[in-house]
Amino acid sequence: MTEHLTIVDHPLVQHKLSLMRDKETSTKSFRQLLREISHLLAYEVTRNLPMTTTRIETPLEPMAAPVIEGKKLALVSILRAGNGLLDGILDLVPAARVGFVGLYRDPETLQPVQYYFKVPPSLEDRLTIVVDPMLATGNSSVAAIDLLKQAGANNLRFMCLLAAPEGVARMREAHPDVPIVTAAVDSHLNDHGYIVPGLGDAGDRMYGTK
Numbered sequence: 001m002t003e004h005l006t007i008v009d010h011p012l013v014q015h016k017l018s019l020m021r022d023k024e025t026s027t028k029s030f031r032q033l034l035r036e037i038s039h040l041l042a043y044e045v046t047r048n049l050p051m052t053t054t055r056i057e058t059p060l061e062p063m064a065a066p067v068i069e070g071k072k073l074a075l076v077s078i079l080r081a082g083n084g085l086l087d088g089i090l091d092l093v094p095a096a097r098v099g100f101v102g103l104y105r106d107p108e109t110l111q112p113v114q115y116y117f118k119v120p121p122s123l124e125d126r127l128t129i130v131v132d133p134m135l136a137t138g139n140s141s142v143a144a145i146d147l148l149k150q151a152g153a154n155n156l157r158f159m160c161l162l163a164a165p166e167g168v169a170r171m172r173e174a175h176p177d178v179p180i181v182t183a184a185v186d187s188h189l190n191d192h193g194y195i196v197p198g199l200g201d202a203g204d205r206m207y208g209t210k
């Protein structure tokens with residue numbers, strides 16, 4: 001991927017995102033829509049994967065058939081909201097290896113605090129796709145990617161549902177080598193670090209915890 005920021009403006013993505021933003025949308029629908037959008041974002045974030053060919057025989061003749069080159073992808077979910085996007089991308093890349101980074105935002109400082117880190121081996125040989133629906137301040141994503149780079153990852157992409165300009169700028173500054181794929185970039189962050197107009201707290205809306 002060459003672009004630092006890709007906004008997926010496909011009508012299906014935009015329509016589903018509007019349904020998710022609506023505060024009247026139920027937990028069940030929100031989760032289902034996130035999974036569906038995740039399929040469409042995954043299609044973009046896996047574009048341009050390096051390909052090779054393998055010899056197979058169709059019922060008619062042998063052929064050199066295209067397949068994705070290299071080791072299995074690593075998908076890393078930033079807990080807990082990342083799991084909603086993870087479920088969708090795993091539908092499309094079921095053999096991927098999966099890692100989790102647990103970070104919560106200190107409500108006062110908005111800084112990320114790590115409480116869990118478990119990732120697949122050999123990250124240096126894999127494309128690693130980090131998923132988190134909301135790129136808000138960028139603090140959690142930058143911290144998660146710092147940790148993944150320390151663990152050996154050197155080929156990363158970041159997939160989110162919604163981004164704030166502040167988060168995109170923070171990522172561009174800290175990790176200019178990590179392309180971002182998102183469905184939209186909203187107006188701004190409010191004083192509590194929420195994306196405006198946004199969709200509220202993605203984790204709460206996905207799991208019905210508020």
Ligand code: URA
Pocket residue numbers: 081134136193194195196198199200201202203
């Ligand atoms: N995390 C969320 O879930 N929502 C926001 O708007 C910002 C961060």
